[in-house]
Amino acid sequence: MEKIISIKDLNYTYPDAKHPAINNLSLDIYKNEWVSIVGKNGSGKSTLTKLIDGLIEAESGTIAIDGQIINEDNIWEARTKIGIVFQNPDHQFVGATVEDDVAFGLENQGIPRDKMVTEVDEALKLVKMSDFKKRDPQSLSGGQKQRVAIAGVLATKPQIIIMDESTSMLDPDGRRTVLNLVQQLRQEQDLTIISITHDIEETELSQRIVVINDGKIVQDGKPVEIYDLGSNLRKFGLEEPFTNKLISTLGDKLKLPEGYLNEEELKQQLWKLHSIM
Amino acid sequence: MDKIILGRYLPGDSLIYRLDPRGKFLLTFYFVGIVFLANNVASYAFLLAFVLFAVYLSKINLGFFIKGLKPVFWLILFTVVLQLLFTPSSHPIWHWGIFTLSKEGMVIAGYIFMRFILIIFISTLLTLTTTPIEISDSIESILKPLKKVRFPVTQVALMLSIALRFVPLLVDETTKIMDAQRARGVDFGEGGIIKRIKSFVPILIPLFVSSFSIAYDLAIAMESRGYKDGEGRSKYRVLSWSKRDNLMVIFMAAVTIILLFLRSY
Numbered sequence: 416m417e418k419i420i421s422i423k424d425l426n427y428t429y430p431d432a433k434h435p436a437i438n439n440l441s442l443d444i445y446k447n448e449w450v451s452i453v454g455k456n457g458s459g460k461s462t463l464t465k466l467i468d469g470l471i472e473a474e475s476g477t478i479a480i481d482g483q484i485i486n487e488d489n490i491w492e493a494r495t496k497i498g499i500v501f502q503n504p505d506h507q508f509v510g511a512t513v514e515d516d517v518a519f520g521l522e523n524q525g526i527p528r529d530k531m532v533t534e535v536d537e538a539l540k541l542v543k544m545s546d547f548k549k550r551d552p553q554s555l556s557g558g559q560k561q562r563v564a565i566a567g568v569l570a571t572k573p574q575i576i577i578m579d580e581s582t583s584m585l586d587p588d589g590r591r592t593v594l595n596l597v598q599q600l601r602q603e604q605d606l607t608i609i610s611i612t613h614d615i616e617e618t619e620l621s622q623r624i625v626v627i628n629d630g631k632i633v634q635d636g637k638p639v640e641i642y643d644l645g646s647n648l649r650k651f652g653l654e655e656p657f658t659n660k661l662i663s664t665l666g667d668k669l670k671l672p673e674g675y676l677n678e679e680e681l682k683q684q685l686w687k688l689h690s691i692m
Numbered sequence: 693m694d695k696i697i698l699g700r701y702l703p704g705d706s707l708i709y710r711l712d713p714r715g716k717f718l719l720t721f722y723f724v725g726i727v728f729l730a731n732n733v734a735s736y737a738f739l740l741a742f743v744l745f746a747v748y749l750s751k752i753n754l755g756f757f758i759k760g761l762k763p764v765f766w767l768i769l770f771t772v773v774l775q776l777l778f779t780p781s782s783h784p785i786w787h788w789g790i791f792t793l794s795k796e797g798m799v800i801a802g803y804i805f806m807r808f809i810l811i812i813f814i815s816t817l818l819t820l821t822t823t824p825i826e827i828s829d830s831i832e833s834i835l836k837p838l839k840k841v842r843f844p845v846t847q848v849a850l851m852l853s854i855a856l857r858f859v860p861l862l863v864d865e866t867t868k869i870m871d872a873q874r875a876r877g878v879d880f881g882e883g884g885i886i887k888r889i890k891s892f893v894p895i896l897i898p899l900f901v902s903s904f905s906i907a908y909d910l911a912i913a914m915e916s917r918g919y920k921d922g923e924g925r926s927k928y929r930v931l932s933w934s935k936r937d938n939l940m941v942i943f944m945a946a947v948t949i950i951l952l953f954l955r956s957y
Contacts, residue, residue: 465912470915491918494915495918499913503909515929520918523917523920527926528928553861
């Protein structure tokens with residue numbers, strides 16, 4: 416598999432902070448992968464995003480995007496390969512209308528207007544927001560705003576999309592739509608997705624989970640392996656997945672298999688028990 | 693806050709809505725200028741007829757324009773009364789101390805009143821039919837020549853449009869902060885004027901803090917989307933000058949000629 420992001424021995428400390436936010440961190444992310452980076456507040460996960468996009472400068476270490484080590488000269492080129500969807504939908508809307516906002520990234524690249532019009536339309540179609548083209552952002556729901564933010568990012572045709580807690584301010588419905596949309600886009604557009612979250616439940620669709628604590632990677636594995644850590648997840652300030660908690664509560668009374676089960680598998684097991692009874 | 697009509701956009705569609713915002717913007721200013729040329733009943737009546745005709749073309753209810761007068765009602769009243777009582781005259785109808793009421797005073801007060809009406813109606817017509825973003829685009833387009841003297845026109849226009857975009861968000865933020873203060877027992881509607889003003893300080897400080905944090909988030913988001921310094925950007929929104937805009941300019945020229953004629957009549 417081809418590496419799209421390669422981070423080596425990265426260090427970063429905020430001005431006036433005692434402890435480093437990123438502590439000698441190395442990480443490889445492969446093409447078309449969906450990686451979830453999880454950690455509690457202050458673990459360094461959002462700092463990592465900003466470092467990857469060159470929004471802040473690392474003290475030491477290197478970051479290579481698509482094979483090229485980023486520096487001051489090529490950062491703008493690297494940024495065109497990365498799109499970030501941030502946490503608060505209201506704080507990233509630049510345009511006065513939906514279409515204006517989607518066009519913002521294209522305007523920055525100096526794309527001619529005729530081309531912009533078709534690309535804005537295409538991007539809005541991908542996130543199923545074409546009907547809202549002329550609307551002003553204030554009239555949209557949180558989930559719709561994030562879909563527009565995704566369209567704004569897609570319009571510039573990036574290879575990597577970073578979701579920086581982008582679903583944390585959404586209701587369950589909005590969150591599900593956004594996550595499913597991202598999954599679909601990853602497959603159709605051959606995108607690499609990095610989702611950053613403190614909520615373990617949001618990592619279900621990803622293929623790999625990286626747990627960060629105190630600026631270091633403490634776990635890296637397939638979701639099932641991470642969920643299997645069970646109560647050990649609490650050491651990193653994370654909640655256990657819902658089904659884990661349910662199984663450990665039921666475990667005293669019922670005989671359930673060891674290891675992580677997703678909701679569907681757990682349901683199957685419970686039905687099995689029901690039919691034995 | 694909902695009651696202020698002056699400066700607000702009203703979604704709709706009519707000839708006036710479809711005119712190029714640059715033309716509307718400049719001609720509104722032009723009209724405000726020529727209002728001061730009117731000097732007799734005929735010329736004021738003619739300008740009023742023109743404004744009412746423009747209002748008719750906009751298909752907006754005249755009521756909106758009358759409501760637009762509300763915030764400046766006291767200012768109009770004050771100015772008119774001032775003119776009415778302090779215009780010096782050799783044939784006063786009524787005289788008491790420094791106050792004089794005369795025919796000339798009444799005429800001048802009437803003219804002043806008409807000026808207010810004309811100016812407020814025409815500027816309300818501009819803002820009701822033009823979105824803030826169209827106005828900011830027009831300003832950008834009109835100021836473009838200043839680029840030659842290195843004035844950052846595009847940056848200023850972007851700042852203006854972002855500021856406009858964040859007004860509703862900051863209004864929300866203010867409501868939130870006020871609710872939070874109310875929940876802790878602050879009463880904004882009580883006490884004398886000094887006390888009321890004082891109670892707004894605890895709103896302004898959190899509002900400033902949150903504006904800065906929004907600005908920081910927005911700057912990061914803009915940078916991540918490739919915004920550098922405003923140079924080499926293309927524009928998605930375009931303004932197009934069409935035949936009807938030419939017609940409007942010609943019409944306005946005709947209005948000026950008739951006005952000049954009526955003036956010396």
